[in-house]
Amino acid sequence: AIRIxxxxxxxxxxxxxxxxxxxVYVSQPEGFVDQDHLNHVFKLKKALYGLKxxxxxxxxxxxxFHLSQKFVKGSRSNFVHSEGRK
Numbered sequence: 001a002i003r004i005x006x007x008x009x010x011x012x013x014x015x016x017x018x019x020x021x022x023x024v025y026v027s028q029p030e031g032f033v034d035q036d037h038l039n040h041v042f043k044l045k046k047a048l049y050g051l052k053x054x055x056x057x058x059x060x061x062x063x064x065f066h067l068s069q070k071f072v073k074g075s076r077s078n079f080v081h082s083e084g085r086k
Contacts, residue, residue: 014058015047015048015049015051015054015055015057015058016046016047016048016049017046017047017058017061018046018047018053018054018055018056018057018058018059018060018061019046019047019057019060019061020044020045020046020047020053020057021053021057021060022053023043024043024044024051024053025041025042025043025044026041026042026044026048027041027042028040028041028042063081066081067081070083071083
């Protein structure tokens, strides 16, 4: 018999934690426009929901943490991390 322990976590603010590799600027969303600075755009410090780069930024952050904790990437899928063999 094979004994397997499986753990998972649901991170509610997943896409707000990723660190962007490139500079991304956004315009002011409707309803939140600063009337004193109508033409201002903002540089994002981290990923944002709806941003094309957000899933990859989150995966890179999570993967870096897992590897620092001695987890290894799966041989068939880079999206599966497992604890290294002892």
